[in-house]
Amino acid sequence: MTPEEWTAVRLSLLIATTATFASLPFGIAVAWLLARGRFWGRSLLDTLVHLPLIMPPVVTGYLLLLSFGRRGPVGSFLAEEFGIVFSFRWTGAALACAIMGFPLMVRAIRLSIEAVDQRLEAAAGTLGANPLWVFATVTLPLCLPGIIAGAILAFAKSMGEFGATITFVSNIPGETQTLPSLIYTLTQVPGGDAAAMRLTLVSIAISMLALLGSELLAKRIGARRQTA
Amino acid sequence: MSLDIDVDHRRGNFRLQARFTAAPGLTALFGRSGSGKTSLVNIAGGLIRPDRGRIAIDGQTLVDTERGVCVPAHRRRIGYVFQDSRLFPHLSVRRNLLYGRWFARGDGGAAADLGSVVELLGIGHLLERDPDSLSGGEKQRVAIGRALLARPRLVLMDEPLASLDEARRAEILPFIERLRDEAGVPILYVSHSVAEVARLATTVVILSEGTVAAVGPVQDILPMADAADGGAVLEARIVRHDETFHLSVLESAAGELQVPRLDAPAGAHVRAYIRARDVMLSLRPPEDISALNVLAGRIASISATTNAQADVRLDCSGAVLMARLTAKSVDRLALAPGRPVYAVVKSMSFERS
Numbered sequence: 001m002t003p004e005e006w007t008a009v010r011l012s013l014l015i016a017t018t019a020t021f022a023s024l025p026f027g028i029a030v031a032w033l034l035a036r037g038r039f040w041g042r043s044l045l046d047t048l049v050h051l052p053l054i055m056p057p058v059v060t061g062y063l064l065l066l067s068f069g070r071r072g073p074v075g076s077f078l079a080e081e082f083g084i085v086f087s088f089r090w091t092g093a094a095l096a097c098a099i100m101g102f103p104l105m106v107r108a109i110r111l112s113i114e115a116v117d118q119r120l121e122a123a124a125g126t127l128g129a130n131p132l133w134v135f136a137t138v139t140l141p142l143c144l145p146g147i148i149a150g151a152i153l154a155f156a157k158s159m160g161e162f163g164a165t166i167t168f169v170s171n172i173p174g175e176t177q178t179l180p181s182l183i184y185t186l187t188q189v190p191g192g193d194a195a196a197m198r199l200t201l202v203s204i205a206i207s208m209l210a211l212l213g214s215e216l217l218a219k220r221i222g223a224r225r226q227t228a
Numbered sequence: 229m230s231l232d233i234d235v236d237h238r239r240g241n242f243r244l245q246a247r248f249t250a251a252p253g254l255t256a257l258f259g260r261s262g263s264g265k266t267s268l269v270n271i272a273g274g275l276i277r278p279d280r281g282r283i284a285i286d287g288q289t290l291v292d293t294e295r296g297v298c299v300p301a302h303r304r305r306i307g308y309v310f311q312d313s314r315l316f317p318h319l320s321v322r323r324n325l326l327y328g329r330w331f332a333r334g335d336g337g338a339a340a341d342l343g344s345v346v347e348l349l350g351i352g353h354l355l356e357r358d359p360d361s362l363s364g365g366e367k368q369r370v371a372i373g374r375a376l377l378a379r380p381r382l383v384l385m386d387e388p389l390a391s392l393d394e395a396r397r398a399e400i401l402p403f404i405e406r407l408r409d410e411a412g413v414p415i416l417y418v419s420h421s422v423a424e425v426a427r428l429a430t431t432v433v434i435l436s437e438g439t440v441a442a443v444g445p446v447q448d449i450l451p452m453a454d455a456a457d458g459g460a461v462l463e464a465r466i467v468r469h470d471e472t473f474h475l476s477v478l479e480s481a482a483g484e485l486q487v488p489r490l491d492a493p494a495g496a497h498v499r500a501y502i503r504a505r506d507v508m509l510s511l512r513p514p515e516d517i518s519a520l521n522v523l524a525g526r527i528a529s530i531s532a533t534t535n536a537q538a539d540v541r542l543d544c545s546g547a548v549l550m551a552r553l554t555a556k557s558v559d560r561l562a563l564a565p566g567r568p569v570y571a572v573v574k575s576m577s578f579e580r581s
Contacts, residue, residue: 119314122275125301126308127378128331134302137327141318 001198007174008182009202015090015178016158019097020151023105027150030102031109032135052164053103061167064096068168092169093176097161101154108153112146113139145218152214156207179203229414231382235271235281235291244268244438250382253430254408254415256446258422264438265418269384272416273308274301285381302331307375307383307413311390313367315359321370322355328378345373348410349403365396369403376411383407385417389424397424404428423579426450426461426501447548459503460550466496475520475575482544486520487578504539504552506577510570511561521573525549527565530558542571 001009033039034046052060068075068086078084086092116139124134140147162180169176171185183199186192231250238244244264257265270276272283274290277298283291285306290299307328315324325342346352349369354362362370368388375383388404389397405428408415419425425432425446432449434441442449447461464480474489478500485500492498514522525544532538538558542549549571553563563569 120316123310123314126273126306127328128302130302138316
């Protein structure tokens with residue numbers, strides 16, 4: 001593999017990992033709100049979370065560009081106040097990936113929170129645990145498999161994200177050129193087929209490794225529960 | 229140590245309107261299913277907020293709807309043993325037991341350390357196990373220990389034995405007795421089993437269709453319980469064991485009783501529960517009969533329960549005994565209050581509950 005290809009692989013891994021871990025706390029919070037919250041605007045929040053799943057990725061990317069771009073309202077504020085810039089940076093790619101993977105992550109976590117027996121939470125309450133402790137010591141451990149599944153889904157989605165990323169942060173080698181962007185570029189130039197094929201295989205391998213890793217993790221949690 | 233409840237709660241067509249005080253010892257909330265027992269303990273434990281009313285423990289207000297006070301469950305210091313033990317599946321038995329201890333800082337409540345609770349409940353060999361691998365009886369013992377270790381001021385038990393078979397019940401009952409006598413925590417115990425209430429209760433609260441029908445010491449209240457197998461409780465002491473015939477001889481206010489061999493030493497305090505339908509009455513001292521127990525007494529009152537049967541309340545030297553007879557027998561023997569009679573009880577009608 002050429003250095004350019006290695007760079008794209010490393011960048012993709014960095015972006016996907018950052019996107020997954022940065023969105024995880026928000027994902028858990030939103031999943032909990034949707035699973036347990038009884039508030040006005042709950043279905044609106046549900047729709048909002050699912051929007052990236054049903055909108056064309058290009059539209060999501062364009063909306064990101066409008067709001068988080070240099071001249072966008074959020075983007076200019078963040079740049080001036082905190083010096084955080086998203087547009088045409090790898091961080092922008094991570095933001096795009098996080099948003100595209102968010103519905104998948106929230107869905108998996110929400111299902112597992114809904115499956116947690118609320119009678120156990122009530123029991124923890126009678127033992128003196130306040131709601132925050134109940135969440136940390138009962139709810140969270142019991143829905144850990146769902147959280148792992150959600151994180152893996154978001155990671156896999158981030159590894160494959162293309163439309164929103166290329167629209168928002170373009171296709172800059174070494175900065176925003178991820179695996180899918182490079183494969184796309186290679187298919188556009190004569191003689192790029194072999195390299196495109198190589199990267200396709202790498203992409204498949206990474207996805208499978210991620211899946212395998214999550215299976216192993218889930219098994220280890222199960223095993224620890226047996227012996228704990 | 230006492231719990232005062234005076235609440236009014238409506239759910240659908242059902243109205244719960246209960247007022248009573250639970251004194252130290254074990255207070256049994258007794259009634260048929262649907263009489264509001266579980267709703268009442270859920271209100272006491274803070275899992276349900278009553279529409280109206282007051283709950284206080286040792287004079288400290290937990291709920292007062294008029295003043296808008298409702299202390300959340302986790303700050304009530306009230307232990308709860310559920311019918312379905314509700315152990316945390318992701319924690320070992322040891323960590324389940326210690327769960328409540330993190331939060332039980334400060335003083336008040338019963339002092340409880342892991343060692344003594346484990347010893348009291350006989351669960352030492354289970355500590356490193358996973359809750360899923362325990363039997364129903366073991367789970368309930370761990371659940372009781374977990375509630376105790378949170379240093380509660382009161383323990384609620386909602387039919388803790390209902391999901392267990394006879395053998396498992398017999399395994400747990402002695403632990404609840406020890407808890408009542410040794411742990412020093414008052415217990416509010418929900419049950420619809422007369423045998424359980426007869427064996428465990430200090431005080432009985434009879435709940436009927438959402439209202440308190442009667443409150444008082446178990447000996448006075450149980451004979452009034454309108455249950456299918458009403459009966460009486462006699463406080464007794466084991467005098468000796470008859471090893472030849474595998475019997476135990478008990479001494480009670482009503483007289484001497486011979487019952488199947490008990491697994492307790494002579495001198496031990498026990499309760500004999502005598503079902504009304506197991507008692508036969510005779511006007512003269514019966515001779516040459518197989519029944520071993522004949523207690524002399526006087527009829528206190530007769531109440532016809534249906535057209536065909538009557539419950540006769542006897543006064544046997546101060547102790548209450550109930551006999552359920554046919555209306556025909558009452559008529560034939562011309563039974564009437566004040567009349568001296570002899571109550572006959574077969575030894576075989578006693579069961580070790």
